[in-house]
Amino acid sequence: MAGSTNLNWFARSWQTAEGLPNNRVDSLAQTPDGFLWVATPRGLARFDGVTFDEISLTNYAGQGNRGVAALLPGREGGLWVEMDRGAVVDLNGNKTFAVRPANAHMDSAAQTMIEWGDGRLWISYLGGAICSLKGGKATVIGWQLGLPWAPVGSIAKDSKGRLWLARAGEVGIFHHGKVQLLAQPGNRSIRLARARAGGVWICAGGRLFHFDEGAPMELKGTLPAGDSHAEASAMLEDRRGNVWVGTAYNGLFRFDGSRFEKIPVSYPEISCLLEDNEGNIWVGTHGGGLDRLRPRAMSLENAQNGLPFEAVQSLCEDAGGDFWAVTDNGLLARRGLDGWQTIYAGWPGGRATCVASDKKGGIWIGTRNYHLIHFQGGRFDAWNRKDGLGVSPIAALMAASNDDLWIGGYGHELQFFRDGHFHTVPLRENTHTVRAIAQDAAGKIWIGTSRGLLLEIAGGKAIDRTEKISGAIRSIRSLRAAPDGSLWIGYAGFGLGRLKSGHFGHVTTARGLFDNYISEIVPDGRGWIWLGSDHGIFKARERELIAATENPNMRVRSIHYGRGEGLAGLEANFDFSPRAVLSRDGRVWMSTQSALVVIDPEKSDSNSHSRPPPVFLKRVIVDGKTVAAYGGPAPLGGVMDLRKPSPLRLPPNHRDIEFDFTALNFSAPENARLQYRLDGLDGNWIDANPERAANFSRLPPGQYRFRARAGNGEGAWNENGASFAFSVTPFLWQRWWFRSAALVAFAAIVIVAVRYISFRRLRWRLRALEQQAALDKERARIARDLHDDLGSHLTEIVLLSDLMLDDPDKSNHSARRVSETARQVIKTLDETVWAVNPRNDTLAHLIDYIGQFAVEFLRMAGISCQMDAPLRVPEKMVSTEVRHNLFLVVKEALNNIVTHANATEVSLKITINESDARIAIEDNGRGFALAPNNGSADGLRNMRRRIEEIGGEFDLQSRPATGTRITVTARLNQ
Numbered sequence: 001m002a003g004s005t006n007l008n009w010f011a012r013s014w015q016t017a018e019g020l021p022n023n024r025v026d027s028l029a030q031t032p033d034g035f036l037w038v039a040t041p042r043g044l045a046r047f048d049g050v051t052f053d054e055i056s057l058t059n060y061a062g063q064g065n066r067g068v069a070a071l072l073p074g075r076e077g078g079l080w081v082e083m084d085r086g087a088v089v090d091l092n093g094n095k096t097f098a099v100r101p102a103n104a105h106m107d108s109a110a111q112t113m114i115e116w117g118d119g120r121l122w123i124s125y126l127g128g129a130i131c132s133l134k135g136g137k138a139t140v141i142g143w144q145l146g147l148p149w150a151p152v153g154s155i156a157k158d159s160k161g162r163l164w165l166a167r168a169g170e171v172g173i174f175h176h177g178k179v180q181l182l183a184q185p186g187n188r189s190i191r192l193a194r195a196r197a198g199g200v201w202i203c204a205g206g207r208l209f210h211f212d213e214g215a216p217m218e219l220k221g222t223l224p225a226g227d228s229h230a231e232a233s234a235m236l237e238d239r240r241g242n243v244w245v246g247t248a249y250n251g252l253f254r255f256d257g258s259r260f261e262k263i264p265v266s267y268p269e270i271s272c273l274l275e276d277n278e279g280n281i282w283v284g285t286h287g288g289g290l291d292r293l294r295p296r297a298m299s300l301e302n303a304q305n306g307l308p309f310e311a312v313q314s315l316c317e318d319a320g321g322d323f324w325a326v327t328d329n330g331l332l333a334r335r336g337l338d339g340w341q342t343i344y345a346g347w348p349g350g351r352a353t354c355v356a357s358d359k360k361g362g363i364w365i366g367t368r369n370y371h372l373i374h375f376q377g378g379r380f381d382a383w384n385r386k387d388g389l390g391v392s393p394i395a396a397l398m399a400a401s402n403d404d405l406w407i408g409g410y411g412h413e414l415q416f417f418r419d420g421h422f423h424t425v426p427l428r429e430n431t432h433t434v435r436a437i438a439q440d441a442a443g444k445i446w447i448g449t450s451r452g453l454l455l456e457i458a459g460g461k462a463i464d465r466t467e468k469i470s471g472a473i474r475s476i477r478s479l480r481a482a483p484d485g486s487l488w489i490g491y492a493g494f495g496l497g498r499l500k501s502g503h504f505g506h507v508t509t510a511r512g513l514f515d516n517y518i519s520e521i522v523p524d525g526r527g528w529i530w531l532g533s534d535h536g537i538f539k540a541r542e543r544e545l546i547a548a549t550e551n552p553n554m555r556v557r558s559i560h561y562g563r564g565e566g567l568a569g570l571e572a573n574f575d576f577s578p579r580a581v582l583s584r585d586g587r588v589w590m591s592t593q594s595a596l597v598v599i600d601p602e603k604s605d606s607n608s609h610s611r612p613p614p615v616f617l618k619r620v621i622v623d624g625k626t627v628a629a630y631g632g633p634a635p636l637g638g639v640m641d642l643r644k645p646s647p648l649r650l651p652p653n654h655r656d657i658e659f660d661f662t663a664l665n666f667s668a669p670e671n672a673r674l675q676y677r678l679d680g681l682d683g684n685w686i687d688a689n690p691e692r693a694a695n696f697s698r699l700p701p702g703q704y705r706f707r708a709r710a711g712n713g714e715g716a717w718n719e720n721g722a723s724f725a726f727s728v729t730p731f732l733w734q735r736w737w738f739r740s741a742a743l744v745a746f747a748a749i750v751i752v753a754v755r756y757i758s759f760r761r762l763r764w765r766l767r768a769l770e771q772q773a774a775l776d777k778e779r780a781r782i783a784r785d786l787h788d789d790l791g792s793h794l795t796e797i798v799l800l801s802d803l804m805l806d807d808p809d810k811s812n813h814s815a816r817r818v819s820e821t822a823r824q825v826i827k828t829l830d831e832t833v834w835a836v837n838p839r840n841d842t843l844a845h846l847i848d849y850i851g852q853f854a855v856e857f858l859r860m861a862g863i864s865c866q867m868d869a870p871l872r873v874p875e876k877m878v879s880t881e882v883r884h885n886l887f888l889v890v891k892e893a894l895n896n897i898v899t900h901a902n903a904t905e906v907s908l909k910i911t912i913n914e915s916d917a918r919i920a921i922e923d924n925g926r927g928f929a930l931a932p933n934n935g936s937a938d939g940l941r942n943m944r945r946r947i948e949e950i951g952g953e954f955d956l957q958s959r960p961a962t963g964t965r966i967t968v969t970a971r972l973n974q
Contacts, residue, residue, distance in 0.1 A: 011264060013265075014289050015288070021043055025040055026068065028282050029073050041084065072121075078092030079633040080113055080115065118134075120134040158200055187207075193236055195212070196237055207221075224260055231249070239275065241257060242254050270283060280293065297561070307333075307595075310327075310328075310595065312595075313328050326354055327352075350369045351368045352365050353366045354579075358399035367394060371389070392409060395576050396435060401443060414462065428464070432451045433451075449476060474491050474494040477490045478518060486500035490518030515536070522581070524586070527541060528540070528542060528601060529541075534572070537572070538559060539559050586602070616630055619660040660692065675687055678704055680702050680705065705726075845883075847869050858906055866905065868908065882970055889968055890921065894906070897921075912972075917969070921965070927961060927963050929959070951971050
């Protein structure tokens with residue numbers, strides 16, 4: 001795709017690289033639905049502004065008729081297609097048919113087709129033949145009907161529906177079955193076109209005439225010298241009254257009513273012309289593809305069209321309307337009535353950096369080498385460091401309303417020049433570079449720096465207002481004061497900000513801004529703000545920008561001017577200011593790194609931006625197969641017609657469904673915004689991808705409706721859009737009756753399973769109870785045997801030993817030992833029997849036994865025992881292991897007291913709560929500071945181990961001369 005750089009018109013070209021079937025375009029037509037149809041030797045294509053869709057006609061015109069020679073929209077919404085070998089196809093949806101004239105004159109390709117009021121089709125051929133076609137029968141219009149024979153012919157229908165014919169230098173009108181010759185333009189090669197004012201336009205031998213029946217033929221203009229003998233091959237009058245003349249070898253011309261202008265196009269051989277619904281002019285060429293012509297809203301001034309340099313880094317307009325510019329290599333230029341001229345005469349020297357104008361008609365120029373220069377009345381004056389200039393290089397100039405000149409640049413100083421003297425405003429050391437200076441509606445001076453500082457000048461001092469803009473350090477590129485007292489701020493990477501009355505807000509690409517790097521800000525006075533950025537030039541509504549900076553939930557809509565206007569690759573400058581101007585005639589001037597851009601806001605407000613584009617669903621594809629399509633008048637080949645869709649049912653095992661959709665915007669397709677959503681799945685609208693397609697995989701069963709809509713750059717949406725309803729059938733196991741039956745079956749299985757598990761657990765519990773009962777029975781038997789057998793024998797030993805003691809002379813010492821040992825054995829046996837006996841597995845038995853043992857044991861040792869136990873003991877079971885370990889710990893503690901503590905009194909306190917039992921043993925013995933490292937230490941370790949084994953807690957507290965306290969806690973739910 002290519003584009004011309006004509007100052008008034010821009011031509012954008014589509015060729016085979018962009019999908020055009022062939023670079024030779026023989027005919028063009030736009031059907032009522034808005035699609036553009038393109039005829040090429042390779043076939044017919046439908047164009048939506050972005051994509052070419054090839055339409056096959058071989059089923060109707062035969063295999064040998066692939067090329068298309070001429071197109072004509074039908075009266076009933078269809079499309080007449082004349083094939084390159086004579087067959088004529090009437091595309092009208094399902095009523096498509098083809099006819100083949102039987103005359104030999106139709107062997108050459110058609111040139112023009114016209115449908116008359118009675119349904120008759122008139123066709124002119126390149127070979128010179130003109131015929132009418134009705135009901136499949138062709139009638140040749142020749143000398144028999146009053147028209148001379150010649151190899152070139154032309155036809156046209158005027159605004160009154162009359163048929164005009166031209167051949168062999170004669171122009172006539174068809175009346176009552178005969179051709180009435182009316183004029184002889186003076187050249188055998190004649191081209192006719194309908195005139196909006198009535199009659200026809202005639203181009204013959206490079207001369208343009210207007211002619212109507214009953215009036216003389218009027219010469220309107222002649223093609224420019226060098227092209228005056230060009231042969232017209234296509235002609236068109238547009239809605240503005242311009243007459244376009246395409247020639248066979250000399251390119252394209254436009255007649256504006258007074259003169260001809262040559263319009264650059266991609267190829268000099270013009271085949272056809274068309275004006276679309278948006279006012280674009282389409283040009284079919286014989287080798288350069290398809291061109292679209294639009295009036296330029298923007299023009300470029302660079303070295304190719306008179307600017308004496310490529311890049312402009314600073315720009316201003318003086319009081320007289322002349323423009324002044326500074327180039328990137330430090331030259332100064334002026335644009336007056338004679339165009340741009342570089343200023344050399346009288347220049348004081350130095351490389352210029354920026355330029356600004358004052359209201360007195362003077363021009364101020366900053367330089368890189370400590371020079372400030374003023375020009376007025378043909379004279380240059382200069383000031384330097386000796387005069388007090390302290391800024392260099394100078395990066396920004398601004399003439400204030402009180403005639404002060406503000407000067408900013410690199411370094412830590414800001415100056416203003418008043419009455420021939422420089423005054424300095426100190427800046428912070430981290431200021432770096434002053435990039436922008438602005439004066440607001442109240443007269444305040446604002447400074448923006450490359451380090452992101454926003455400074456307000458008040459009382460000769462720079463006050464840091466950065467905290468008003470969130471306090472973050474973001475590089476500032478541009479400032480623009482608005483009449484309402486607000487200040488617009490352009491950032492590098494942070495979008496566009498606005499400060500008003502202490503309130504700051506900003507908007508970025510996340511909310512619709514085209515670019516976050518804003519170098520230039522120019523309100524045009526028509527409700528738009530034009531913005532220069534790193535990625536080109538765009539505009540947005542001022543009211544939307546204000547609303548978005550005040551409400552973080554609001555979005556803006558940006559209209560970008562790029563490839564569609566021949567402005568691709570533009571990057572705005574930002575190092576020096578001023579660099580953008582709203583001129584007195586209402587145009588916007590912006591400097592970029594490759595050219596000076598001039599914008600006419602009035603021309604940019606085209607209908608394509610104000611009217612939302614129509615939306616079409618082009619195809620519905622299920623698992624890679626097209627099941628529905630929009631063909632317009634073209635045949636669909638057996639798939640569903642999306643013009644009259646019927647409900648579509650997808651099988652449950654489908655893989656994916658794809659929707660291809662489009663919006664018809666031929667003027668600026670890149671600015672059309674498409675959204676879609678799938679009702680039944682999506683809750684919000686989704687922005688479409690560049691391919692304009694939406695894909696959904698494995699949708700669950702249900703009812704769905706796909707919707708697509710399109711909006712223009714100004715936020716107007718085509719809410720009707722396009723829609724398509726379909727459903728996804730469920731699998732057998734997804735149907736309601738199957739799920740109900742499955743639910744009943746599942747419930748029955750659960751009930752059976754629960755009963756089975758419950759009975760099984762009951763059996764397990766009964767078996768466990770039986771095992772426990774057997775174990776308890778066995779423990780009782782052991783306890784009984786130990787008591788009956790071993791106890792009786794030991795009692796006998798005691799009795800015998802007592803008898804021996806009656807005789808002091810017989811083994812008195814040994815007998816005493818036997819008696820003591822026997823008693824100890826009895827105690828041990830009694831303890832064992834108590835621990836084993838299951839009848840003692842209660843908390844009450846445990847407390848009773850420990851209390852009796854403690855009192856008896858301490859009494860025998862001559863130590864007083866204070867017992868504190870609850871009167872009512874809860875009925876809780878205590879396992880044998882817990883009882884046994886608790887008793888042994890108490891026994892060991894009491895034994896240690898008797899053996900080591902030298903205590904006279906012991907306190908035994910038992911407390912019970914819901915979850916545990918606590919036993920505290922405290923004596924008034926000698927105590928200790930550190931745990932002993934002897935046999936008693938082993939006892940303490942054993943006590944702690946036993947309590948930990950049953951999941952309890954062991955605590956030992958002791959101090960010298962104050963006794964010892966041992967506290968054990970046992971969990972009752974173990």
